[in-house]
Amino acid sequence: MIGDRIDIAAAYLRAGNVVAIPTETVYGLACNALNISAITKVYSVKERPYFDPLIVHVGSIEDIVKYAYLDDPMLVKIAKDQMPGPLTLLLKKRSIIPDLITAGSERVAIRIPSHPMSRELLDELEFPLAAPSANPFGYISPTKAEHVDKQLGSKIPYILNGGPCSVGLESTIIGVEDSRLTVYRKGGLSVETLIDYEGNINILESSSSNPKSPGMLKSHYAPETSLIIVEDIEEKVKKAIEKGLRVGALTYGAFQIECDMHLMLSESSELDVAAGRLFEYMRRLDEAGLDVIYTSLVPEEGLGLAINDRLRRATA
Ligand code: TXA
Numbered sequence: 515m516i517g518d519r520i521d522i523a524a525a526y527l528r529a530g531n532v533v534a535i536p537t538e539t540v541y542g543l544a545c546n547a548l549n550i551s552a553i554t555k556v557y558s559v560k561e562r563p564y565f566d567p568l569i570v571h572v573g574s575i576e577d578i579v580k581y582a583y584l585d586d587p588m589l590v591k592i593a594k595d596q597m598p599g600p601l602t603l604l605l606k607k608r609s610i611i612p613d614l615i616t617a618g619s620e621r622v623a624i625r626i627p628s629h630p631m632s633r634e635l636l637d638e639l640e641f642p643l644a645a646p647s648a649n650p651f652g653y654i655s656p657t658k659a660e661h662v663d664k665q666l667g668s669k670i671p672y673i674l675n676g677g678p679c680s681v682g683l684e685s686t687i688i689g690v691e692d693s694r695l696t697v698y699r700k701g702g703l704s705v706e707t708l709i710d711y712e713g714n715i716n717i718l719e720s721s722s723s724n725p726k727s728p729g730m731l732k733s734h735y736a737p738e739t740s741l742i743i744v745e746d747i748e749e750k751v752k753k754a755i756e757k758g759l760r761v762g763a764l765t766y767g768a769f770q771i772e773c774d775m776h777l778m779l780s781e782s783s784e785l786d787v788a789a790g791r792l793f794e795y796m797r798r799l800d801e802a803g804l805d806v807i808y809t810s811l812v813p814e815e816g817l818g819l820a821i822n823d824r825l826r827r828a829t830a
Pocket residue numbers: 537539540541542543566567568569602604615616619621622623645646647648683684685687726727728729730
């Protein structure tokens with residue numbers, strides 16, 4: 515069921531059930547992070563392998579400190595400035611956090627969402643929420659309650675509807691490694707913002723083998739229709755149409771392309787607009803029964819880094 519009742523969501527969560535919740539980044543598939551049986555339900559609903567750990571969501575920095583050690587001065591400063599927001603910290607966990615949450619790692623990923631409904635929900639609850647993005651493992655993340663309903667609606671009792679996600683890309687995951695500020699996943703908080711705190715930043719790229727943060731698995735966020743990144747999109751689309759294929763195009767900036775379905779990430783070339791539309795448009799194109807979807811990378815700056823990262827992984 516989809517609804518906007520925080521009390522109903524809270525009651526299901528207290529009873530050990532899984533509930534989809536809105537955040538400013540993407541919708542999450544939430545459960546009580548301290549309840550083992552609830553956590554196993556999240557893994558099974560999402561069909562997620564147990565080696566891929568879950569992010570813990572809390573309401574305040576005081577709560578972060580209850581569940582993890584936040585003692586690096588740089589991370590403290592960034593947390594104070596940027597949380598709540600699209601940022602996740604990878605911190606040494608306290609023993610109260612179950613190993614099932616971290617897939618056995620010493621470190622827990624933890625964040626404070628800024629969406630007013632998730633904040634209200636967290637305020638009302640006595641426990642933190644573990645929540646991966648509310649999509650089947652490997653598929654595109656949901657940015658509307660309807661996306662969750664379509665794929666997981668029959669498997670969970672409640673979807674808390676908070677409208678479309680304002681950021682539309684998952685949180686940026688950071689931590690400190692060998693005393694260097696390290697980005698494990700590019701996301702809704704830009705790398706430029708982080709570089710303002712520490713110029714000597716270490717940005718890890720996704721890899722298909724031995725990922726440090728499994729969110730770095732190369733093939734991820736993937737539509738079922740093949741998505742291809744090209745430079746000369748107009749020419750590629752034209753050739754594919756000549757071959758008799760049903761063709762989609764996903765572009766950035768204002769220009770028209772003749773094809774079966776053309777969606778523009780931002781007519782006005784604004785990266786935050788494109789970020790907000792990216793997953794929704796990938797879904798729409800994927801559901802249109804096309805043979806192939808062509809796209810091009812956006813400018814490699816600001817949110818463009820995270821957008822291009824998701825595009826590359828959707829094509830891997
Ligand atoms: O914006 C977000 O972060 C959203 C919303 C719902 O909060 N959540 C999200 O969760 O994107 P998920 O599970 O789809 O992606 C989290 C990534 C996973 O790829 C996971 O491998 C990584 O973070 N991760 C979580 N805990 C970790 C840990 N303890 N160590 C290393 N990586 C971790």
